Amino acid sequence: MNMKHLTIITVTALSLFGCSAEEPATHAQVTPDQPSMPKFSCEFGTSSDGHIVDVTGSDHRLYSKPDVSSSQIINQKATSILGTTQYHTIDSSTRVQIQCEDGNWVKVQLQEPEWLRHVIGWVERTALLATSQSVAVRTYTEADIYWDNGTEPYKVAIVNAINRIHQENPKCTGSLDPGTVALSPSKSKPGNPVFFVTCGRGSNVSNVFFQL
Secondary structure, three states: OOOHHHHHHHHHHHHHHHHHHHHHOOHHHOOOOOOOOOOOOOOOEEOOOOOOEEEEOOOOEEEEEOOOOOEEEEEHHHHHOOOOOOOOOOOOEEEEEEEEEEOOEEEEEEEHHHOOOOEEEEHHHHHHHHHHHOOOOOOOOOHHOOOOEEEHHHHHHHHHHHHHHHEEEOOOOOOEEEEEEEEEEOEOOOOEEEEEEEEEEOEEEEEEEOOO
């Protein structure tokens, strides 16, 4: 009885000793951190983190390289319709994703409007708002609006109005086009101007009228 008991203990001890010798614990090994792969493949410059930002101003053309002497990105659809070469531009109605950075230039891909997400090109960084300024509901400034004789006398009031519309009208949040602000000739009366701005996406686009 005692011999059997001793035999079992001996075998068990040898078995445990064998496991310890042949299979060292892997969790005790320390490996250096592996560098993360770049998020985007960049022919020029370095990969960015993919921030989505707003555009300021209007008519910023996109280039194939970070150089104004390089070829511009052609709008193939507009070119085929109009019969003359048309180029893709970005303005305050668009949002872009920063993919690559090279000095004062950034490579961007359009995010809004959604139907232009295939468009990618280089643009000078000054065309974009700082990352910290690009929030869920952006604030428009005078630089985002095209002013004419009908709107210029009311700059401050119009800027305040479209920012309220952008924040309070669900249809206009994220889809207001400040470049469309204009005086309504049909609804305005002497001493009581009425303005409109275009909101919406795709086929769901309409004018929102407002008074100051």
